[in-house]
Amino acid sequence: MVENGLFVQGFRAAAVRSGIRGKDRLDLGLIVSDVPAVAAGVFTTSLVPAAPVILDRERVAGGRARAVLVNSGIANACTGAEGLGNARACSRLVAEALAIPEAEVLVTSTGVIGMQLDMHCFASGVPDAAGRLSAAGFDAVSRAMMTTDTVPKTAVRTLSVGGRPVRLLGLAKGAGMIMPNMATLLAFVVTDAAVAAAADLQVWLRAGADQSFNRITVDGDTSTNDTLLLLANGLAGNPPLAAASSDLPAFRAALDDLLHDLAMQVVADGEGATKLVTIAVRGAGSDDEATLAARTIANSALVKTAFFGEDANWGRIIAALGRSGARFNPEQVAIRFDDVLMVENGLTLGAAAEARATAILKQQRFTVGVDLKAGSGTAVYHTCDFSMDYVSINADYRS
């Protein structure tokens, strides 16, 4: 259930069993605004964008949207002209069912790459979903989006803007092929806030994505379908937010916090993951070098398997730093597990420190703190461990 049954004024949703993934599974979701909303989107930087990404990029550039369709099971990626045609046909079905302009419909897909959508499922599923829209339907949509996810991912925030209550509601899916690059797998945020200009909303969304979804990794793989959409329909009646609004910092803080919440839910549900680990690097020559260092540690299969084994194998962390491209003096590096200092000046502090660090690693969540002592650059990444279940999930994914 979406927490507290919170609803965002003028948004409704529904999910149905369309048959894409068998008869007994929610696999098609629809989110609709009663009025046209200001829209922003951030998409995969992969050179191989899925068909829905190609379509949505073009439509989001128009700055307005009213509906988002999502299906799981098939990604509609690497599907060529037929796939793009199917994405457009899906949007046409939504437009017809809702009697709205096709240009205001966004479509998203997630699942296996390289297969074509079965349009029969959409021909019946879209009108079915359109007939079931309700303010309580977001919970079902969050379930219909799931692929290898083990739990649905939702988040809500409320704040006051110009004296009016404003609500934000977010949904995300993702467990594998997760190292978003300027976007994420699939995440939708709807808000009843009024926003003056789509271009501003786009700036705020991209900045929020850079500090949330672009800071997580499950497996180092950037998806063909990464899509983050934000629709603001203005029904809260607040003075429209713009760059100079006094309430803008509060709105952006709520948005950033919600995006971060969703991103952490995605990485915590990483395929096979048993632990959520934050990699916090400071003292780098620049923020870019800190990011290189944090991302290299966060993606190292050797580091991630050591986390799974609850082994405070700091040598693998320093080895990852050594190939990361960040500049530093190995004889100055310090490493902490939460508040336990284990490595100082590049050397272990001994068996007692290692025992305390091992106790930290037995926790489900902890932070690896690295101080390169080479400057003032900082970066944070969030990753998970790498378990035997990761392999079994991905060896069998299509079977």
Add this chain to the structure above:
Amino acid sequence: MVENGLFVQGFRAAAVRSGIRGKDRLDLGLIVSDVPAVAAGVFTTSLVPAAPVILDRERVAGGRARAVLVNSGIANACTGAEGLGNARACSRLVAEALAIPEAEVLVTSTGVIGMQLDMHCFASGVPDAAGRLSAAGFDAVSRAMMTTDTVPKTAVRTLSVGGRPVRLLGLAKGAGMIMPNMATLLAFVVTDAAVAAAADLQVWLRAGADQSFNRITVDGDTSTNDTLLLLANGLAGNPPLAAASSDLPAFRAALDDLLHDLAMQVVADGEGATKLVTIAVRGAGSDDEATLAARTIANSALVKTAFFGEDANWGRIIAALGRSGARFNPEQVAIRFDDVLMVENGLTLGAAAEARATAILKQQRFTVGVDLKAGSGTAVYHTCDFSMDYVSINADYRS
């Protein structure tokens, strides 16, 4: 056993149980040339080189060497001034036992990062090994080097240079922390060929490493200890090889072939590996872009787990290409598994082609051929699959 009991004139070797890894395991090896040899070496590009790497880089620059000491169990990496002092002390023990200059001794270590060597093991083990040197001792050294390796790795080549028989013998170890960058984990090649100048030998060795050890990956992680050494003692009596020698192409072909043989043995014995997979990219905009594409596919956890699952999941291959940085048009990509064309113009050729590709994936060795159709750049990488055993080996490595 080193194949055919081949010996290289004037080189002897031995391995002993020094106690670093318990009483019943070979863990210390020594290779010695009866006369000073021309020496070359290629080392890790990690910013965190192990102590033996720091020492050997300096000594190889002198162009001469007579002995190589190797221990497994402890990498002597991230060990600071004490570690560098221990590496020097090891070389001093070898120099004393053999009555040779300390500057002609190279030392190498492999194993756990961050622990100090137990010098008591070396104080007894080095003289012990020096007393057991024989032309047949290389097989024991190849076993003493092993860590998570499941098999020892050796290769020999013979050729004629200026009418004289010349022999090359190579040893390698490595199964994890393998994505050598300008070098490899530990590999030693000895030859009785006469070589005029160490600077030339260095050029030939680096070029050979670039096309062999620098083209393999097990886990995308570059070791702190990567070291490839080549010693040529001249006892074959051939006219010394130099850049203008008519026999140089044959010698370099034999050297390159031996290095490639060892590198393939390393990746085939990758931690947990059940398959050896060659990624061959052509049609890239440049060789550099082809290398980016091949390396990204070869390192993708999603691609490697699909290989383990014998799933011809070409969508993951295209997704990896999409984030690789190589430029191409997704609608032109072709993918083959061995000789089976499965994807053309970015689209699957259907169920029959997929069934044939799946049959190829059931083989222990196969090639994934990618044609980007964007230019004439080519690159080849060798990788292995990613199994549940990989995780269990690396979750438990230190325990």
